[in-house]
Amino acid sequence: MGAFDMLRIAGSSLGFHQTWLDTLANNIANVNTIKPTSGSAFQAQGVIAQAQQGGGVAVAGITQGDPTGRLEYQPDHPLADANGYVRAPEIDMATQMTELVMAQRGFQASVQVTKDAQETYQSALSIGRG
Amino acid sequence: MSVSGIEAVGGFTPLATPQLDATSGVKGAAGSSAVDGSKEFGNLVLDGIDRLQSVQSTSDQLAVKAATGDLDAIHHYTIAASEAAVTTQLTVAVRNKALEAFNEIMRMPV
Numbered sequence: 001m002g003a004f005d006m007l008r009i010a011g012s013s014l015g016f017h018q019t020w021l022d023t024l025a026n027n028i029a030n031v032n033t034i035k036p037t038s039g040s041a042f043q044a045q046g047v048i049a050q051a052q053q054g055g056g057v058a059v060a061g062i063t064q065g066d067p068t069g070r071l072e073y074q075p076d077h078p079l080a081d082a083n084g085y086v087r088a089p090e091i092d093m094a095t096q097m098t099e100l101v102m103a104q105r106g107f108q109a110s111v112q113v114t115k116d117a118q119e120t121y122q123s124a125l126s127i128g129r130g
Numbered sequence: 131m132s133v134s135g136i137e138a139v140g141g142f143t144p145l146a147t148p149q150l151d152a153t154s155g156v157k158g159a160a161g162s163s164a165v166d167g168s169k170e171f172g173n174l175v176l177d178g179i180d181r182l183q184s185v186q187s188t189s190d191q192l193a194v195k196a197a198t199g200d201l202d203a204i205h206h207y208t209i210a211a212s213e214a215a216v217t218t219q220l221t222v223a224v225r226n227k228a229l230e231a232f233n234e235i236m237r238m239p240v
Binding site (some may be wrong): 004007009010011014015018102111114116121122128129 | 205210212219220227
């Protein structure tokens with residue numbers, strides 16, 4: 001326990017939400033990434049949150065989505081196999097955007113916590129002043 | 131018919147005031163030099179300044195990283211910077227109080 005635990009815990013939350021935002025950005029960026037049917041499709045990533053012993057949150061791991069993906073018939077695509085099929089990632093854009101809003105709001109909430117922590121420390125400093 | 135007495139409220143412990151023991155006083159930069167038994171105010175201020183220096187150097191290193199683009203996350207720097215700012219203000223407040231007390235003693239008519 002330290003004097004700046006409130007800031008430290010809020011900072012760990014900022015780190016977690018930033019990782020979450022990074023994975024969501026990666027998922028959305030690769031929503032149209034086509035792979036050949038011989039390989040696996042792009043796998044959507046997800047984050048696993050874990051509470052920390054002394055307070056705070058950390059990324060326990062990154063989950064990988066379905067490697068099977070979705071078979072699409074695109075015979076003109078350069079990566080298409082003999083039957084004209086390619087492998088598209090199994091990413092639901094609506095879910096990704098919803099999670100993006102959740103991660104963004106979580107990040108903003110943690111920023112608000114750091115602001116409040118600063119205000120709290122400032123008011124503690126004003127004790128006995130003047 | 132037997133009536134059982136009202137039991138005392140369980141699970142409630144009165145708030146214990148925090149105790150400052152000799153080992154968990156203000157730690158120095160390396161976290162080793164705890165305030166000794168004599169607890170001189172001067173040592174307290176000096177240890178505070180040591181800690182302030184380490185916090186500020188952390189903040190400075192992150193500021194350099196931010197400038198060179200090696201910063202992993204923005205909040206690492208902003209949190210270190212606000213921590214340094216608050217610690218500076220606290221140390222200055224303690225110093226001002228010490229000076230105030232000193233002046234008060236100097237003004238004491240003998």
